[in-house]
């Protein structure tokens with residue numbers, strides 16, 4: 330069994346991820362519209378099938394536990410669709426799987442309820458279900474952090490699936506998404522060197538990273554800034570570098586707790602690397618054939634790194 334959390338090189342990471350991807354249920358297995366997303370902080374409830382060694386989300390009309398009447402039940406649609414495929418709730422107490430099974434029994438003995446880490450679930454359930462669960466996670470975070478009016482302190486009431494209103498002053502509040510940029514900075518190899526693997530990319534280890542890996546420079550948009558200005562400012566602040574050829578890559582919702590990551594590539598232009606000590610533990614330009622452990626495939630950081638490798642530096 331490969332332990333994805335105990336990886337020491339980029340090649341080991343790729344091998345482990347390939348194994349997990351082959352094992353994960355395929356997108357086409359998501360055909361039902363009665364999935365149940367039950368979250369408790371950073372844990373999600375899944376159903377494990379020991380015959381096939383695969384996992385799905387619970388399904389059914391009723392939540393597999395008593396749910397406090399004060400909780401919102403969120404209807405979850407996938408991006409691009411208007412039909413809900415799941416109901417979601419955030420609970421405060423991690424009930425034991427045995428107690429849950431007594432409340433709503435599973436169909437047969439091969440199935441068991443399990444609580445797993447939300448990021449871990451990415452490798453276990455079909456991708457559209459993880460996308461739905463990530464959306465639910467953000468809505469539940471909003472629900473938990475917007476119970477009272479930010480203006481007058483009165484308890485709010487839910488008016489729309491994604492809106493609460495203050496009955497006293499009428500302030501309407503929607504789920505709050507924080508935009509943040511993430512950027513892959515590359516240094517091209519000399520023009521007479523044909524091997525693109527000799528290009529270098531800047532990898533840094535932020536103090537906020539939960540594990541020992543190297544990622545990309547990232548940062549939040551400040552009030553009054555364009556996203557491009559954020560990229561230049563954050564790079565300058567965190568690394569002292571100047572960049573050129575800034576190009577948009579893609580964006581991705583990031584449910585930790587509720588961000589929209591906006592990804593770019595940029596070419597190193599000038600400056601000596603001086604890391605901002607308050608935010609970064611270490612960092613340097615790594616050759617593509619000497620990459621350390623980098624973020625997992627769930628992240629936009631990794632999609633940027635994989636993109637650079639796939640297009641052989643022709644970004």
Ligand SMILES: [Zn+2]
Pocket residue numbers: 478479480481482483495496497498499500
């Ligand atoms: Zn109010």
